[in-house]
Amino acid sequence: MSLGVFVSDYKLSSDTLERLDPGKTGVILVLNGVWHALLKESGKASSLLDRFSKVYALSEDIETRGMLPAQVDGRVKVVNYDGLVDVVFNEFEKIAWL
């Protein structure tokens, strides 16, 4: 897995994510990006979770918003800041903030 992309917003303001090869890209949900792991808009989970097989979400940002890690979609791996540091150094070759 080559590129880890940080997503920090719920509304995606960028088309870039759709163009990245999901075979070489993982997603790290932080800040308001964690809503992708929590909400079912009109009953449906975020399309990000269908598209990318490796998805992380930051527990501190989930709890800041009054939500619980237990409410997170099963496909998402929840990590705290400490764990996120390991994800950045060990799970991807490079990272980027979209």
Add this chain to the structure above:
Amino acid sequence: MSLGVFVSDYKLSSDTLERLDPGKTGVILVLNGVWHALLKESGKASSLLDRFSKVYALSEDIETRGMLPAQVDGRVKVVNYDGLVDVVFNEFEKIAWL
């Protein structure tokens, strides 16, 4: 015409505009909002121009971006900062920046 809404971005990050009554709302395109008056995305002008009958665009922001008022869609009235002040005081009862 009651509410004049400033649109300052090209990508619309808000659903609010779609929900406003076009019979009571006009649009003022400034900053990157002027791209709505200039671009034909995949050959089609911005849907804002179909939806709202009263649309203004700021000439200074068109020219800053290297475009010319002549390239503006015919449904849009081009004003400069001076004219915009009159639009704000005379054409709408209230204004808002979306």
Add this chain to the structure above:
Amino acid sequence: MGDVKCAFIVQKPQYKGETSRLAMTHALAYQTVEILLEDGDTVTPSLCFVGEGVLGITKGQKAMDIYGITSSESHLKNCLLVDLDVYVCKEDLDKFGISVDQLPDAEEMGAEKTINVVPFSEIAKKMDEAKHVLFF
């Protein structure tokens, strides 16, 4: 001029920039504005959450524990406590799958007001009735 009604429409989610939070703190200031006005003059904001603005106003927030800042939940409770009218768009809550039970109240603080969950048409009416509309 008497009372000036304002519609404060929050459409950005909490916890990104400051704008959506400033909607609440500015609304709270309606309590003290009379210091600067003539007798009988008032400003009355209605605080309305629509679109993505309904994100980040649910209860149980841990912003103080984690980031050391006052939570949006806490600001919202203060708004209720000082008798501001607070409206949250029902269609948007439904769309995001957020239930009314997840919204906070400030009963334990002695607030008489609660959050009004209303259709967007009600919020549009607040905008119509207001002299000024401010999007946050």
Add this chain to the structure above:
Amino acid sequence: MGDVKCAFIVQKPQYKGETSRLAMTHALAYQTVEILLEDGDTVTPSLCFVGEGVLGITKGQKAMDIYGITSSESHLKNCLLVDLDVYVCKEDLDKFGISVDQLPDAEEMGAEKTINVVPFSEIAKKMDEAKHVLFF
């Protein structure tokens, strides 16, 4: 470590915040970075414009006349002048109806490089080849 390749991907339009402009000014700094590095070490950014990032890079900009600031056009020309590789996504230009003729060159300043209009797949390749990817 020799040369470190970076892909600078500009996806925000010019003239909103500073980020998309800072992509160019930071790329330009590659000329002077050797002051701080060991002999033989270099950093080579490729400057790529994609999505909305292709907005605000066309020629004829009047930013200096109107707002008193250096135009993005001028920064872009400087990038060409110092031999940076600049790529603009063809699909995005086509989508927005911007023609290649509208893009500036810096021939009159003596630049040898010109803007490369390329399919997105070429830009994806730059990201693959780079050690670091920075989105602006």
Add this chain to the structure above:
Amino acid sequence: MGAITMGVYPGLVGSASYDFAIKFAGAAAKKGHKVSMWFSGNATGSVKAHQKHLKDYSTGEKYLTELLAAGVEVCTCEACTVARGVQKTESIEKIQWNAMHWYLARIHSADRVLLIGGE
């Protein structure tokens, strides 16, 4: 002539919406309208005096000083400003310092209110 109260929130040095606010305020004042500006959030950083005006940065002290000279009233949110480490003694002259109710009071007397809140 009318009165307009402008709120400038996360407008910042280098932000196009801040530039817009400054230019629009100047145009309205030139036409004889009364203009009151309220700075909150990150816009408050811009009241710091002794800014170096570089061509790469879209706004700065000189524009604010011109506005003040043209009779535009500018007030910064005191809490927001000191949170950014800028003290009243370091402020551009003639800028007022007050709390949020100043903004609401100026809204009360305004014919038009424009809150520029976009990030």
Add this chain to the structure above:
Amino acid sequence: MGAITMGVYPGLVGSASYDFAIKFAGAAAKKGHKVSMWFSGNATGSVKAHQKHLKDYSTGEKYLTELLAAGVEVCTCEACTVARGVQKTESIEKIQWNAMHWYLARIHSADRVLLIGGE
């Protein structure tokens, strides 16, 4: 242990992405990684000393001071900073002042680069 270079651009007081940058830098430093932070754009306003830490504002001097004490290297873009009226003498101690090539040099030696540029 690795080295990470973080660019913080329009991150600001009151901005969640700025808060993230600070907390992440702290977590990485705690694990023994070398952390270098480059402030450009509006993030540079945050190097001003004597910030009043209010509970309503998410970040401030105290977090930066803690990072510096933990060995995190912080450098601000000099041009961006003086454009905002903040002089070197008014800066939080131990923050470096330099030009953009500082950032590129730290990118050269980094294992990971994270540019937080979102507005």
